[in-house]
Amino acid sequence: MSPVVEVDKLSKWYGNILGIVDVSLTIGAGIKGLLGPNGAGKSTFLKLITGQLKPNIGTVKIFGLPLPSNPQLLTRVGYCPEYDSYYREMTGFEFIYSLVKLSGYDSRESVDKANQALVEVGLEERAGDLIKHYSLGMRQRLRIAQSIAHHPDLLILDEPLKGVDPIWRNKIINIIKSYQQQGKTVIVSSHILHEIEAMTEDIILINQGKVFAEGDIHYIRDLIKSHPHKIYVKTEESRKMAGGLINREEVLSINFSDQGLMVETLDRDKLLDLIAQLIIEKNIEVKELTSPDDNLQAVFKYLTER
């Protein structure tokens, strides 16, 4: 099967700032998760493959054709931007209807498709309201609606779950998954691992404008597992707590700070169990228990410095 998106040696920079560096990828049918911390280059990549930006070096092909010289390809593409942008004076219906119409459909088809998309994202009852009166989550759903309304073969979603409540989060994930079942292609970006995990196992890891890894999500899970975690324990009985932690195999190092101690471990869950056990057994009063580096940024930092 021919790839839906092909990028070759793609580079993009903004003045002195690098956006994407020498990225070569092929993406076929199914859901592809684009995972990376904020500022990693995810949005730049998505803007490049939708023709929003022009690459400094490299080429982009969609459905086998170069995008800049074939703008009609965009009829088959749906794009949901990351930012909360909309036309203030439009109603939800007008917004979707206008954009479907601009995709080349006639008035009747545009009305049908707009209504159908609004139903899909649960905004049919608020379709006649001005968008500026929508909540943040509703506006996010509306942006998704405009990207799916014309039933594109390639759906590109930049942080689609941002600001969406948990119920709609699941529904949107189901909408995205339904595209996969139809044999279509979805590229979805997020900086939150479990969001991507809920949609797909096929991911691209991106950081500092470079593709770090591509493949199964279990790979990143393993990376996270091998990454030493820091657990901060805020307590006035630091010595008592340290006494219980020292020489335990779960603990890599212990550092004392002003109001507690920072413990480094390779097995976060086991360490948390141990701390809980010590709190009970030694009757230690713990005011705060946090994991300051439990995020993708920390994992990437660890991996790049390794």
Add this chain to the structure above:
Amino acid sequence: MSIFKGIVEIFKVFFRLGLKKTRTRFFIIFSLSPILLIILIKTLEMGGLLSRGSTAEFSANMISFLFFNFLIPIMAIFLGSGVIKEEVDDKTLCYLTSRPLSKMSILMGKFSAYFSIFFLVIATSICFLSLIANFNNLTNIHLYIEILGFNLAAFLSILAYSSVFMLVSTLFNRMILFSFLYVFGWENIVQYLPGTTQKLTIAHYVKSLLPFGTSQGSFLITQFEPTPKLWAVIILLVITGISLFFSGYLFNKKEYVL
């Protein structure tokens, strides 16, 4: 989608949207409010409190001064700058550029939509002002020729000014200040200078088109040396054409990082 179909579709979207904008509503109110003043003056004239014909003269002066010196250039600044700038500032450009539309269609469609709205507002106001001011002279054919002349001048004036300001907005990010300096600085100073210097303004060619039958010529301009009407039309159209072409070219080449 062909360029022409794209322009038509974009026009439809932004004509509807443009009518809903607060800025448009403000301009509609501001442009139509002189009608109330003319009704008042005409009433006074008909009641014998003002000399006969004074309303018609006042109306013509008001159209020349308020509309052509003030309102049209200001509207053109907002029209010209709004086409691209508001899409970039509001980060809505991506919705248009991710559709199968050429950038030229986006630019021309939106420009023509905003232009049509503003011209319709100005033309309506000019028609009402002239007709009310000449209420007891409606059978005079010269009245309609004068209205047509004013509307033609307004059409070309909005077209030329707004296309130039649109070009400026594609070149520079902060164009409002430049545009105001051009209109209320350069154009105001130069029009009082004799010789060819005043031909370096859009205002000169617009004023060359105004139907100066009454005293508004001397009311507005000293040492005015008009360009023949046909030449004025050609020059305004050339200014418009060049500005639109380069706006389209630059918009197509320029990258907007939202």
